[in-house]
Amino acid sequence: MKKIDIKEEDLGNRLDLVIGLKYKDLSRNKIQTFIKNGDILVNNLKVKTGHILKDGDLVTAIDLGIKEEIIYKAEKVNLNLDIIYEDDDLLVLNKPKGLVVHPASTYDGITLVNGLLYQVDKLSTINGENRPGIIHRLDKDTSGLLLVAKSDLAHKRLAKQIANHEIDRNYYAICYGTFKESTGTINMPIKRDPKDRLKMAVVKDGREALTNFKVLEQYRNHSLLELSLITGRTHQIRVHLSHIGHPILGDQTYGPRKFYGNTGQYLHAFRLSFKHPITKKFMTFETKMPDEFLEAIKDIS
Template sequence: MEQIKVEKLEAIRLDHFLVDKLDLSRSRISQLIKSGDILVNDQVVKQGYMLKTNDIVTIKPVETKTLDLKPVDLNLEIVYEDEHLLVVNKPKGLVVHPAKSHMEETLVHGLLHEMDELSDINGYFRPGIIHRIDKDTSGLLIVAKTNEAHQILASKLKDHDINRSYMALVYGTFEESKGIINAPIGRHPKQRIKNAVVKEGKHAVTHFEVIETFKDFSLLKCELETGRTHQIRVHLQFINHPIVGDPLYGFKPLLVEDGQMLHAYKLEFEHPITKKAMTFEAPLPDSFKAYLEKLR
């Protein structure tokens, strides 16, 4: 049985509050509230109950469907591999790791097919996974094979010692050639599946540089100084240059059908064991390149 004490906060619905706390979908949380498996101050409440400071939320243990992590041959593109880690070029459309709300094939299923050993620090659902990119973002990820490598890489990620660069095609053109977006990111106050720039959000910084300009679009190189969920997507929307094809933060109708034009093209880091400087680049996916040629 899990209990969460509500610290000082502005009024928020119970179901919205728990979306941030539990690895469950909002619909599943609603089911548990209705069935009495989630209580507030030992009382059954409605999902729209407005939490108050010092409320005690109790989540009863509930049987969940076990995720079957069988290896699946996804023909993954392994860019680099040694006995400590690997770098993989994730295709667009593939979720990084499974969760109770996502039972379909993921990058982890493909990694289990390719690897005999992956770190287990992050638990059963996320073997080897140190950082993520969105389902509809393509590009490079570091995966740890040993716990020692995982711990060191996770620490470097936290200390911003792993450089991650992205290519993004966005709406509009820029007067400046480069810039820095320094704006805190947190949950969207009204749309809980989205994040937004909010005053009480977490510190977030994105650097960008204009690589190419088209009539109504710009190709940017973006570098993450921090690693908030949806950071580049949220920041570019915040400055009124959302990513082309972004279903959550982009303009409607979408100009492309297979996800946002965002690609994690470069990784730079120090090898956790050998201390060697490592740099990897992955070319833009064919669909991304084809759209750029169309614009040209």
């Protein structure tokens, strides 16, 4: 049996739809037939095609002729990654905008993983050979601090911290519109958009999602925000701000049809705080606001 990788954004969705998103070479009818015949199992049990995936579900399948999610071995590429801290168990780097974190079925180009393999001698193996060291990720066009595990023990403990919401992540964002309030919390559930399976959306029966925000500056028609994640849903900040009428500048997915610039959303992870998984020391790292932000602020002021 082959294990099928189930991600956080898949939870709360139908099994047949999730399989269809991962393996586009299979028709929905074929997938449903496989499930009905017990060729795709959840926790080693036959389930209905509409089974809703839950945290901890193990999805496996016999050889269905499904293409492997990653069909190549990630190679070493010199990306001159900006590693701002490193020890025997972990590293923290400043990811540039425009760089995908790891390869996937929908992307087989150069990723941050290629750069890690070139610059780092040891990476955790828990997530497989195409995602070595990867504990969490940032969207392609979101820049900023990313935590990477070098040992498997550090990986397990850091992943547990993430699951328990014990790692603090703070972001800068430039968004449309101005605010009456100076601070607030957006508490709106998120799941895959029923109308567009490639996007996430605020949906009543979605998973709990909380984002804190603080208004740092207001301009004519825009605002500079500091945001912190209480939960870590896919595209959470982008979806939340768009839903309340303040989409992020440059966001080509959740922003206005005519978007600003051509480099993607102005979202930067500038602060990362966590407890070292081995030494237990509390650590905080920060980066300065990107030059691109400063240039955009001049433009919108």
